Amino acid sequence: MEHNFWITEEPIALNDVIEKVTRREVGAINIFTGTVRELTDGKRTLFLEYDAYKPMAEKKLAQIGQEIKEKWGDAETAIVHRVGRLDISDVAVAIAISTPHRKAAFAASSYAIDRIKEIVPIWKKEHWSDGTQWIGDQKERHSYDKGIPTEEAMGNG
């Protein structure tokens, strides 16, 4: 099961994620992708840099898959997150979930991306023309007093 949840430095190929959850007995696969957005709050991103605590991040992604199984029963999940330098429109994260019935696939996908933004040790650094910033450190450099970043700060949806 762990190989359904991984961190990569390579461009994400959606088919790799989808294959892992394709089953003859299910009729619905939902794939969510978070891509690098050019504008956030009117500010133009040049590119992003993602860092991860890789072994723990893969464990936490697997934990999310397990939580989904507990909540939605017969659901198979695969998640890949890319790290390193990402350009505009590059896929940063892809989540594929197969379920017998489609409503569960939507709900579980939404849950998965919310949980990634809560518990998976991955960080994003914005590169603008006038500087850089690790997101999650919006208010004071070196103090991290914002807790979980706001929706706006998170930059992709």
Add this chain to the structure above:
Amino acid sequence: MEHNFWITEEPIALNDVIEKVTRREVGAINIFTGTVRELTDGKRTLFLEYDAYKPMAEKKLAQIGQEIKEKWGDAETAIVHRVGRLDISDVAVAIAISTPHRKAAFAASSYAIDRIKEIVPIWKKEHWSDGTQWIGDQKERHSYDKGIPTEEAMGNG
């Protein structure tokens, strides 16, 4: 816009659908795929055959894209539905929706597949080892007295 909504006899390549909705300013793309399920209510499907009233089906798919724009604002939608013979696990329909914020992408995708099952003139014929049946004609052959097929009858989630 119409070329975002089409009926095809060829296998569906997800990248074709995704490309149509990829935009530099959005950070979330959701892709839903309905695939051919082997077992429905315990009965084993050998393969499916889809028929469509093609020009009207493409119009109705485009209408769904328009409805989504009206409901969720800045959303781009692309939908492709395959017709002809489809084998188990083949993708019958793919819906890609890009939105600035991810919650809208999930809600709009769920809406799109519900509407497809309501208003788009496409029909599915089940082929089993012991016979065939056009779905939407579950109770009495030639009378269609079930109205909109039930979730179970629809076969993919």
Add this chain to the structure above:
Amino acid sequence: MVNVLFFAGLQEAVGEHRVTLDVAGKTIDELKTLIKDTYSLGHLDHVMVAVNEEYVGENIILNEQDTVAFIPPVSGG
């Protein structure tokens, strides 16, 4: 003349995908009755009807060159 299209199970029941009928001036409801009687079908209560690729009600009057489609309950997706 009016083009009339059948699909899926209804096409199999009728035995035709397309027929041309001299029904301009008639309503959809009248055409439905005619089709039902001609092809010995059961009721068509859950069959929707489109004229020129848009769904219409039963009281619409048909014009020359219209294309009418009988749409049994759909099952795409």
Add this chain to the structure above:
Amino acid sequence: MVNVLFFAGLQEAVGEHRVTLDVAGKTIDELKTLIKDTYSLGHLDHVMVAVNEEYVGENIILNEQDTVAFIPPVSGG
């Protein structure tokens, strides 16, 4: 000895990705204070801590060979 890892903005503030400290027997809370003083950081209230790749509370006592990670607010996705 205990391995201590820093990431992202915290890594830049500390100037190290990894340090080894003789802190077995101390609590996470005590280690936090030590780190804050050593590297002249502001408060670390919103930094979560993982020991051996699992999140832990502030009262956990560190053992020899543990790997502690300071996890600033995450921003994946």
